[in-house]
Amino acid sequence: MTELLYMTDSYMQDFGATVTKAEGKIVILDKTAFYPQGGGVPDDRGKLVFEGSTFNVLMVKKLGSDVIHELDQAGLKVGDKVHGWLDWERRYKLMRMHTAAHILSAIVNKETGALITGNNIDLDKARIDFDLETFDREKLAEYCAKANQEILKNQSITVEFLAREKALKIPAVVKLAGALPPAVKELRLVKIGDIDLQADGGPHVANTKEVGTIEIIDAENRGKNNRRVYFKLK
Numbered sequence: 001m002t003e004l005l006y007m008t009d010s011y012m013q014d015f016g017a018t019v020t021k022a023e024g025k026i027v028i029l030d031k032t033a034f035y036p037q038g039g040g041v042p043d044d045r046g047k048l049v050f051e052g053s054t055f056n057v058l059m060v061k062k063l064g065s066d067v068i069h070e071l072d073q074a075g076l077k078v079g080d081k082v083h084g085w086l087d088w089e090r091r092y093k094l095m096r097m098h099t100a101a102h103i104l105s106a107i108v109n110k111e112t113g114a115l116i117t118g119n120n121i122d123l124d125k126a127r128i129d130f131d132l133e134t135f136d137r138e139k140l141a142e143y144c145a146k147a148n149q150e151i152l153k154n155q156s157i158t159v160e161f162l163a164r165e166k167a168l169k170i171p172a173v174v175k176l177a178g179a180l181p182p183a184v185k186e187l188r189l190v191k192i193g194d195i196d197l198q199a200d201g202g203p204h205v206a207n208t209k210e211v212g213t214i215e216i217i218d219a220e221n222r223g224k225n226n227r228r229v230y231f232k233l234k
Contacts, residue, residue, distance in 0.1 A: 003031035007188060008159065010095060010203035013088045019080040025071045032067050033086060034060045040096055040119035041202045046086040057084075088185040090123065091203065097121050099157065099192065100147075100211050100233055101128055105194035107147045109175055111139075116175050117226060124185045125217060125232045132227040137219060140229065144216050154209040155193025161186050162210060167199060174199050
């Protein structure tokens with residue numbers, strides 16, 4: 001099992017670890033700060049360094065309780081003590097965008113009751129799909145303005161862990177349409193000031209002041225009860 005360092009510290013930029021499995025360009029570490037792709041958030045990039053040799057991390061993904069790191073070359077073996085470095089500029093952009101998505105989604109949910117049916121976070125823009133029967137661009141602009149007002153309040157973002165049964169008793173703690181996998185026994189809850197409390201496993205910034213300003217790029221209908229919103233940060 002890989003210890004997920006990013007779950008408790010989103011700002012960890014480098015870390016030491018031991019290779020527990022190695023097969024060609026694929027390695028598994030006993031711990032990692034690299035976020036594996038999931039929840040609409042891309043995986044991290046960076047490098048592993050071992051005795052002066054650098055192995056660039058090309059892809060990171062979960063495999064059961066392990067995290068797979070695909071490297072640009074083979075050479076690491078079980079037992080090697082490596083040092084990992086994240087592409088921090090890339091990670092931080094994704095953290096800001098991820099937190100912004102939570103804030104905008106929380107406002108839309110409070111105003112309409114809509115759940116999220118899909119999302120995709122990227123470096124330059126993001127999209128969120130909402131389970132909405134009707135679509136009003138003027139209202140969407142109002143929701144975005146409310147989100148930006150909340151961001152300006154410099155609200156802290158914290159993380160806590162609760163047993164699944166206890167966590168699911170909290171109203172609106174899961175805003176994704178569909179239940180969480182039964183295997184998840186403990187939920188990681190991300191609290192964004194007075195704006196949102198949501199079960200989530202990805203990295204976030206520590207204060208809303210780091211997010212910037214949300215700007216709606218486009219909005220479109222994607223079929224019955226599916227409204228897609230695109231935004232960027234400035």
